[in-house]
Amino acid sequence: MSTTKKFLYVNRRAPYGTIYAWESLEVILIGAAFEQDVALAFVDDGVYQLTKGHDTAGIGMKNFSPTYAALGDFEVNKIYIEKESLEARGLTLDDLQHLVWEDEDEDWAEKDSIKVVTSAELADLMGEQDVVLSF
Amino acid sequence: MKLSIQVNEGPFQHQASDTAYFFTKAALDAGHEIFRVFFYHDGVQNGTRYTTPPQDDRNVVNRWSELAEAHKLDLVICVAAAQRRGIVDEGEQERNGKDGNNIADGFRISGLGQLIEAGIQSDRLVVFGD
Numbered sequence: 001m002s003t004t005k006k007f008l009y010v011n012r013r014a015p016y017g018t019i020y021a022w023e024s025l026e027v028i029l030i031g032a033a034f035e036q037d038v039a040l041a042f043v044d045d046g047v048y049q050l051t052k053g054h055d056t057a058g059i060g061m062k063n064f065s066p067t068y069a070a071l072g073d074f075e076v077n078k079i080y081i082e083k084e085s086l087e088a089r090g091l092t093l094d095d096l097q098h099l100v101w102e103d104e105d106e107d108w109a110e111k112d113s114i115k116v117v118t119s120a121e122l123a124d125l126m127g128e129q130d131v132v133l134s135f
Numbered sequence: 136m137k138l139s140i141q142v143n144e145g146p147f148q149h150q151a152s153d154t155a156y157f158f159t160k161a162a163l164d165a166g167h168e169i170f171r172v173f174f175y176h177d178g179v180q181n182g183t184r185y186t187t188p189p190q191d192d193r194n195v196v197n198r199w200s201e202l203a204e205a206h207k208l209d210l211v212i213c214v215a216a217a218q219r220r221g222i223v224d225e226g227e228q229e230r231n232g233k234d235g236n237n238i239a240d241g242f243r244i245s246g247l248g249q250l251i252e253a254g255i256q257s258d259r260l261v262v263f264g265d
Contacts, residue, residue, distance in 0.1 A: 003255050003256075005254065005255055007251075007254060019176065019219075020176065023175065023176055023215075023216060026215055026247060027175075027247050027250065027251075030246065030247040030248055030251065031247070031250075031251045033248070034248070034251045034252075034255065036251070036254075036255065130254075131254040131255075131260050132262075133141070133250075133254070133260070133262060134262060135143075
């Protein structure tokens, strides 16, 4: 398939209260095989999906948070976090997993995948997309 | 315009499937092409023929089946979401050793790649759900 489109996955919900976050991740992983221009956005309670130290033992659900660290290997390396959502929840970048990818064009230099953007910047980003899937 | 539709909620708890149905019908009536309707999350519940709402209510599942037959729609249920929620066709019945199947007419079960392909192939992918 030769067409390349800009796909944005918008993750809006906390990781375990509903299945949206986990099933969003399943779409992202499958979608990565299609070699599209993929970006992820985390807004509202969706920012909790990327926080460190998830422990799901008490709720008997699968802890899928380690999967986010593998996204860089699937060339999913544009991960936008909304600044306002972080601040409203008293979170900073230090509370989130450190997600990285290796840049083939720069001798596999390790680079950060996460970028904090304002809601205005995120709105512009959304405007540039061909396909927006929200979860 | 070539459109694809994604339905993310079950048939009766949310209005999402109703709205998606009316949108799809209106788009077809206006001469647009529907490339695919993809059912994800609890949206897979829109594809079980065991649905039996009260007689004085709409039958959301049958309505999709009838629309599919009238317009040769491609109604696709996500296999991973369907397995979690017990939506089974003959192939899945065999593969997973189930004692029956429940998929409704006009629906088929396939992978998430069908959703991505719908996004690539269509001019617009319209998502219905919470």
